[in-house]
Amino acid sequence: MLDNMPRGTICIEDLEIGMSRSLRKEVTDRDIELFAEVSTDRNPVHLDDDYARDTIFEGRIAHGMLTAGLISAVIGEQLPGHGTVYLGQSLKFLAPVRPGDVVLAEVTVTAIDHGKRRVTLETRCLVGNTTVLKGEALVLAPSRKFD
Template sequence: MLDNMPRGTICIEDLEIGMMRHLTKQVTDRDIELFAEVSTDRNPVHLDEAYAQDTIFGGRIAHGMLTAGLVSAVIGEQLPGHGTVYLSQSLRFMAPVRPGDTVRAEVTVREIDHHKRRVTLETCCIVGDIVVLKGEATVLAPSRKFD
């Protein structure tokens, strides 16, 4: 399941403080397996239910960076969108994401520096009513002046 807003580009000239975009995705076993393969992070807490049962999580969890990747998708596809360059991202993992959870990744414009084309974004991921990840990103936004 993937629910998201229109994709494309919002140039820095059109960004406004408080502008927000999101996507919603159910994290599947296949997503976790593919992320493990691509990242080479095969920690058994993600892949082995018997192992994960004996951890503080009491069962398998998705990779934190898989969840963070949903934030990247919103930034790269929606806000600001195509042509955006990531400069930095801080992350705080607040709660685990489990196979089958539906994650809503949200990105909100907090600051705009038109002179440097830099935009500060509040980032978060939510499962139900629980914030599972929060952070802040700084990006170089696309501009019509450079088309």
């Protein structure tokens, strides 16, 4: 399940402080398996029910970076969107995401440097009312001046 959100580009000339975009996605067993394959992170806390049951999480969890990837999707597809270059991202993982959880990934503009085309974004992911990840991204936004 992935909400159909607008795709495209918001050029830096059209960005405003407080602008926000999001997507909602259910994290499935298949997502976790594919992420393990692509990343080569096969930690059994993600893949093995018996192993994970005996950890502090008391069950399997999604990779933190899989969840963080949803932030990347919002930035690359919606805000600012196509043509955006990621310059940096800080992340704090606050709670686990489990198979079957629906994650809401949100990105909000907090600062704009028009001279350098740099945009600072507050980033966070929620499962229900629980913030599972938060951070800040710095991106180089597309501009109509460089089309």
